[in-house]
Amino acid sequence: MLNDALAAVTLLVDPTTLVALLAGVVVGTIIGVLPGLGPSIAIALALPFTLNMSLGPSVALLMGLYCTSIYGGSVAAILLNVPGTPASAATCFDGYPMARRGDGDLAIGITTIGSAMGGMFSIVILAFLAPFLARFALRFGPLEMFLVGVFALCCVAIIERAILVKAVAAGLVGMALASIGQDPASGDMRLTFGYFPLAAGIPLVPLLMGLFAISEVMMRVAEYGRGPAEGTLARIGFRVPGLHFWRSAWRTVAKSSLIGIVLGILPGAGPTAASFISYSEAKRSSKDPDSFGKGNPEGILASEAANNAVTGGALVPSLSLGIPGDPITAMILAALVLQGVTPGPRLYTEHMDQVLLILFSLFIANIGILVAGGFGARLFTRVLRLPEPLLLAGVVVLASVGTFAGNNSAFDLVIMAAAGFLGWGLRVLGFPLAPLIIGYVLAPMVEVNFKQALIVYGTDPVVFLERPVAAALLVMILGVLLYPTIARAVGGMRRRIASR
Amino acid sequence: MSGEASPRIRRVATGLGLSAACLLFAAAGGLLSPGDWLRAAQSKTIFPVVVLAGAILCGLLIAAGAARNSDTPFATAGLLKAVGIGALAAIYAIALPRVGFLIATTALSVLLPVLLGYRNIVAIAAFTIAILALVWLVFIRLMNVPLPL
Incomplete structure (x- = not known):
């Protein structure tokens, strides 16, 4: 083990490796900040370069890009309400209100620390539990994956208790939008309205750009000129909250990181679902849930710790079993295979030096997040000093160009514009956007696994006795759904007993 | 209203x-x-x-x-302005690949602030040049996005 660690460190301290890591951190942060460009584009752009590199620099470059491109997305989410990557969309809910009230520097500080902590937490898990977790993930068949999706949807709906019907409606609208295009199970076309471009469905990036960026421009235009000029209130730089904040916030970091790791390991869920579910859980368990969505720092922390913890979690099945959970880890896996790394159970016993090289690179990339945030924040937060009309014009330009850059598609821009009006309408009428996004993200997973489970297990309820993970998930779903009723009944009983 | x-x-x-x-x-x-x-x-x-x-x-x-x-308060004030700017953003998005990013972005960068009553011509000109340069450098030059000029 010590020899393996020494071999990994020797590879890592090589000047070429360190330069590659630095390049990965800087380029990854910039790509993340730019709307529409995310980790998949960052890794795809880097793949040809890694072919001419040795193992150390190529691993360092890939890990640097992977971590920081997810982190970078939060910067645009906080400053402009434009999620740089879909994974940072949940950060908009509290990051942007913080920036608007003049605490953009604090929001950047929290997102930076939260991202790095989530990432590091997942590395520890990856180091010690990867083979065990990978075997556990194999016990998740279609039935369990369907129940995980339903559980996540129930959690999101239940936290919006005050607006439950509107939250459920928004979630269902998101699921309806996700069902446009190909049926994920059979491949048949549906809901295309005879319009061929819809056969590929509604893409996520244009939908998010419209729902968040364009609708926000419309909301702000309606209020423009009726309040103080907010640009002058904005603080420039990087600010970290004191110890008193972290004393209560560490639970959010730990819980969100765990959610991120688990959803990273499971195929099909990904960082976007992780950040929304984690955000919902932080809101549900908060003593002050009403402050979420109005600039609560724990909302940012939950979303960012979770989406960065996915990085380590997603590498668990890739390295331990050779099964990538999403397209990004598939590309990383391809690059590693080309470098002579053979993923699978024997990687941990026969080539621990390669595993450690990946882990150390990830760890340093997470430290790189702190450095990039610390140095970049002064530059990034200056954007808040722009006069509001110019800032709004910049948001429209960056959201549109970023949307086009994703697929080089003019149709995506039409989707973005339509989503802008949809998002604005929903916000004006008091519908929450979080359930809509989570419904959209989880719908394909729920549908395809439901249909597969029906084929594999039929409708016999005995299957829940044979599959303990499914039974446990079913109990959790019932618990989440019945919790408010039970809590009310218990509270009523207590009050009656006390009054007697 | x-x-x-x-x-x-x-x-x-x-x-x-x-x-x-x-x-x-x-x-x-x-x-x-x-x-x-x-x-x-x-x-x-x-x-x-x-x-x-x-x-x-x-x-x-x-x-x-x-x-x-x-129930949320539904103020009708600013509604037309919001729809108007939303329509402007939609026209920009649809025009971007057809008209080219130089003309479309210049028009939006000037029109949107002016419609909101912002009249600092120097700031608008500087912002327009800066956003054009940023998009050209990052998306077109570095990322090779085939955005029509």
């Missing part, structure tokens, strides 16, 4: 509007014809049918007052 619509009328309009929109969506998508979706859960349309039926039900519940506690 200012003032607020009556909460009850707004609630009914919101709920019925949501239900009608979902019904229209289902009809236009061919989901209302009793074809294959009744036969088996494996049908390609069963999932959207269930989801849209749920959304229609939610709309009716909202109209009936089930979401009464979530």
Whole structure:
């Protein structure tokens, strides 16, 4: 083990490796900040370069890009309400209100620390539990994956208790939008309205750009000129909250990181679902849930710790079993295979030096997040000093160009514009956007696994006795759904007993 | 335009509007014809049918007052301005790949602030040049995005 660690460190301290890591951190942060460009584009752009590199620099470059491109997305989410990557969309809910009230520097500080902590937490898990977790993930068949999706949807709906019907409606609208295009199970076309471009469905990036960026421009235009000029209130730089904040916030970091790791390991869920579910859980368990969505720092922390913890979690099945959970880890896996790394159970016993090289690179990339945030924040937060009309014009330009850059598609821009009006309408009428996004993200997973489970297990309820993970998930779903009723009944009983 | 619509009328309009929109969506998508979706859960349309039926039900519940506690003030002030700028953003997005990014972005960067009453010509000119340079350098030069000039 010590020899393996020494071999990994020797590879890592090589000047070429360190330069590659630095390049990965800087380029990854910039790509993340730019709307529409995310980790998949960052890794795809880097793949040809890694072919001419040795193992150390190529691993360092890939890990640097992977971590920081997810982190970078939060910067645009906080400053402009434009999620740089879909994974940072949940950060908009509290990051942007913080920036608007003049605490953009604090929001950047929290997102930076939260991202790095989530990432590091997942590395520890990856180091010690990867083979065990990978075997556990194999016990998740279609039935369990369907129940995980339903559980996540129930959690999101239940936290919006005050607006439950509107939250459920928004979630269902998101699921309806996700069902446009190909049926994920059979491949048949549906809901295309005879319009061929819809056969590929509604893409996520244009939908998010419209729902968040364009609708926000419309909301702000309606209020423009009726309040103080907010640009002058904005603080420039990087600010970290004191110890008193972290004393209560560490639970959010730990819980969100765990959610991120688990959803990273499971195929099909990904960082976007992780950040929304984690955000919902932080809101549900908060003593002050009403402050979420109005600039609560724990909302940012939950979303960012979770989406960065996915990085380590997603590498668990890739390295331990050779099964990538999403397209990004598939590309990383391809690059590693080309470098002579053979993923699978024997990687941990026969080539621990390669595993450690990946882990150390990830760890340093997470430290790189702190450095990039610390140095970049002064530059990034200056954007808040722009006069509001110019800032709004910049948001429209960056959201549109970023949307086009994703697929080089003019149709995506039409989707973005339509989503802008949809998002604005929903916000004006008091519908929450979080359930809509989570419904959209989880719908394909729920549908395809439901249909597969029906084929594999039929409708016999005995299957829940044979599959303990499914039974446990079913109990959790019932618990989440019945919790408010039970809590009310218990509270009523207590009050009656006390009054007697 | 200012003032607020009556909460009850707004609630009914919101709920019925949501239900009608979902019904229209289902009809236009061919989901209302009793074809294959009744036969088996494996049908390609069963999932959207269930989801849209749920959304229609939610709309009716909202109209009936089930979401009464979530009523938000609906100020009509600024509504036209918001729709106008939203339409401008939509025209820009649609024009971007057709007209080219130089003309479309210059027009938006000047028009949007001017329509909002911002008259600092020097700041508008500097911002326009800066945003054009940023998009050209990062997206077109570095990322090779085939955005028409």
